[in-house]
Amino acid sequence: MGAKMKEVGIGIVGFGTVGAGVAEGLLTGMALISRRCGVNVALRGIADLDITTDRGVQVPQELLSTDALALTTRDDIDIVVELIGGTGIAYTVVKTALESGKSVVTANKKLLAEKGAELFALAREKRVDLYFGASVGGGIPIIRSLRDGLVANDIRAAYGILNGTCNYILTRMAREGADFDAVLADAQRLGYAEANPSLDIDGFDTAHKICILASLAYGVSVPLADVKVEGIRGLDLVDVKYADELGYVIKLLAVCKRHEGQLEVRVNPTLVPKKHMLASVSDVFNAVLVDGSMTDDTLYYGRGAGRAATASAVISDIVSVARHVASGVPREAEPLPVLEESALTLLPAEACTSRYYVRLMVKDACGMVGQFATILGDHGVSIFAASQHEPTEEQRTAGYVPVVILTQPARAGDLNAALTEIHARGIVQAMPRSLCIF
């Protein structure tokens, strides 16, 4: 049996952190992988502009080259592994590979978000695979689980903690009672956050990922621009503390949820009950909770980033694609992400319904609480619980007291209208802070 195994040729384009991890995993793990899978995968080339920097992995010198497109189109390369990132040369490489009839494995979220429709159509036309298991959740096989393990389920909803940087910051704020700015600065020193942290802390990385999960779950292409995204920048420590007192932790949660004919996709800092599994997801870890029509809740947890974890997902994709190549399966028998011509449209942000945590700095005068409660009620927002906190010296001097309320499920639009009116009437010191409750 071993003698009959076809060798499948792999070319890696992009020899950075993940590229080096994939090369190492392929070179050291090949015997295990071929025993497990009955397929022989041969790493035949690695292209990068910089092939002199030490990547911490022993690679035969003859595998290295600087010409990405030459590697991409070589006859002995069956699968092109794109790990450059971005939408410049990465786009050219992926497109060229697909046009040459080669399958592609990539971890490039941005490329999928911006050029996915075109590239998947091209892959379908050419009957080759375009796999992207490492684009969401790093080493967690969430994409594979949605594609295969949950294939019989109508996905009612998926909830994700998808950005390790944000989760690290939130974990330290909760654990140490430290301010956002201080923890962010520390995370940057430690290399957990970029010098320009916007992509992470403003929620866009999380949004990219939930769009990919939504496209898999619902067979629709969700344009990032249409998704309501709120990150964790400047999250006030006082809200972390009040949440803790109420039995919650704050997580940056991505949601995609099916309604009647409409799809809710959003990213918000969200209060999660401490007893819930998602509340136990700490530090840089990621998790995705999937509510399937047959399984109910299943949850997937692990490292969402890092060289080895991401390389694990890339190699898993390589092996699956290599099996197809080795067996000559016509590609149309394999799943591609956007197959449904779905009639789902995006639910407008103001129509999204959630329970809410609201913190109001209420004027310390008789009848104020009654006034804002009445306004909430007039907008259809019911109060589930309320507590008035002892004001700080500064607040007392300014004449305001902090009040926290938890609402019953309410439409975002109704809540915002109510809070705007409460603010306009001068009942509160500033626009109240509201956060979703899971």
Added chain:
Amino acid sequence: MGAKMKEVGIGIVGFGTVGAGVAEGLLTGMALISRRCGVNVALRGIADLDITTDRGVQVPQELLSTDALALTTRDDIDIVVELIGGTGIAYTVVKTALESGKSVVTANKKLLAEKGAELFALAREKRVDLYFGASVGGGIPIIRSLRDGLVANDIRAAYGILNGTCNYILTRMAREGADFDAVLADAQRLGYAEANPSLDIDGFDTAHKICILASLAYGVSVPLADVKVEGIRGLDLVDVKYADELGYVIKLLAVCKRHEGQLEVRVNPTLVPKKHMLASVSDVFNAVLVDGSMTDDTLYYGRGAGRAATASAVISDIVSVARHVASGVPREAEPLPVLEESALTLLPAEACTSRYYVRLMVKDACGMVGQFATILGDHGVSIFAASQHEPTEEQRTAGYVPVVILTQPARAGDLNAALTEIHARGIVQAMPRSLCIF
């Protein structure tokens, strides 16, 4: 493309709870499944001795028959789905199907445990699939994740909460402070535990499942008889309470772990730190934590049993196998569970190392604590923490005080030798209770 899809014929043998769930899922979800997967699956027959009981699913009458073997060998059946259970007729059906060149999907743990080696060899010889994704973890795609998602990883260890009945009992004991016997009786009334609960509460169901996971992770066949299995029968509530005070919850944990040339496989009630994800797995839910060489920890959580969740896993297998059938892939290119001729042998139970919780009823006399601590030390067991609890009136009268110690990592054999000596010397009222710490 749709017109070219080959229809793959499915026969279900065993029309009980799960069989009805699979039939329902196939009949109602077929459009979704074929859109997602590019394969048409046709349910062509269901065999059961009892085809008159209402199973809560609308099935065309002409699909039903009472002759399992006739259905199994029919020419228009490509995949036989065995949901009878046990090793009698189920074995005959599976063997006959494989011999007839048909692929098989089963959820039958017992059959795999007792006849797995023979049946997998037969499947390999006949180049057909034998899938068993529903045998561990119900709707959680853990088997698929080990096979595919983590294929690049050397599995360092896997830890599972694999039996819903046990976890339900343990959750209620911890939550309500209720006795084992009372909760078990209640679980039986509610249908969460069998009239004869031994398979669940004595740990054998959990052991079956960890053997299957070990065979997938390490490519070795682990005989159930060689596995040290300790269930939760008669677990003392006082240990649940002391564990709680110390910051732990008790879970029935299955472990498989690779050591140098040896494999540790065991099932024990285990103290899990409350902050750990596994501690949040409550009620009938299951979870598996996998420590991979590239991913580090990943965790998979969901309903480990029940009609719809189990049917979800069975249908996922059916779809994967149907893709192979439709595309005519020779089966040897697909993974089978026991592929490695591994040199791993089972680590003897006494050589397993763990931290331990030990509760001793120590004679209330001067110097007793010093004596048992010395004996532990003589056997190489170091004390990490110790606390003496206030005795109950009964204990005070009898002249004993409860002492709880937590040890540093120790060999099971050393701990047991020490406890046996402590008991023999008359320092304690009865043989001390020891429990592993995760």
